[in-house]
Amino acid sequence: MDRRGFLSRASSIAMGAGLVGGYGVFAAMAGRFLYPARPSLKGWLFVIDVASMKPGASLTYTAPDGATIAVARQGLTGQVGDFIALSSTCPHLGCKVHWEGQNQRFFCPCHNGAFDPSGKAIAGPPKEAGQSLGRYPLRIENGLLFIEVPLEGLPGQEEA
Ligand code: FES
Incomplete structure (x- = not known):
């Protein structure tokens, strides 16, 4: 050739x-x-007995898919509006945020990111980028607090 x-x-x-x-x-x-x-399958899972969580307290809830969620009680009424559930993964670079009751904010220690009680960014790189914390729905039934989360990771919920 x-x-x-x-x-x-x-x-x-x-x-x-x-x-x-x-x-x-x-x-x-x-x-x-x-x-x-396929849209992810979601379901309501038990979090805690409402009476055993004092106003100002928070806990870390781990969803079946491994996501960690900060659940905080911010009010006294005993209604669902007292509670908030936010992703505890910082939207900036993925560090863990925690609730600071004394400062009434969620704080990310990696780059001093801060979020108000509703999860809206108020300081640091997340504020500059307009990145808020993801929010999860909550409901109360018979004095028990439930959260709606993706069910992937629960036994019997694996992809076919
Ligand atoms: S990872 Fe949270 S502020 Fe940077």
């Missing part, structure tokens, strides 16, 4: 590979559009 023939064949192979790759990416994107990922 002469040089011209070799270059012609090599460029044809490269063009063919490019077309196959391009159509492959298009097919993958079309597949994701036509068959979106």
Whole structure:
């Protein structure tokens, strides 16, 4: 094979590979559009007996998927509005935040990030980036506090 023939064949192979790759990416994107990922299954899980959590107290709840959640009691009424459940993973770089009752804020020690009692960023890199803490729904039934979380990780909830 002469040089011209070799270059012609090599460029044809490269063009063919490019077309196959391009159509492959298009097919993958079309597949994701036509068959979106299954939404995660959520459920209500028990957290604590409402009476045993004093105003100003907080606890760390670990969801079945391994996410850690700060659950804090901020009021005295005994209603669900007294409680808040926020992701304890800082949206900046993923360090753990904790509730500081005396300062009425969630604090991230890694870069002095701070969040108000509702999880809104008020200081540090999360404030500059407008990143708040993720919030989880809560409800009270018969004096017991429940949280709605993804159920992946619970026995019997694995993907088929
Ligand atoms: S990781 Fe929380 S402020 Fe940087």
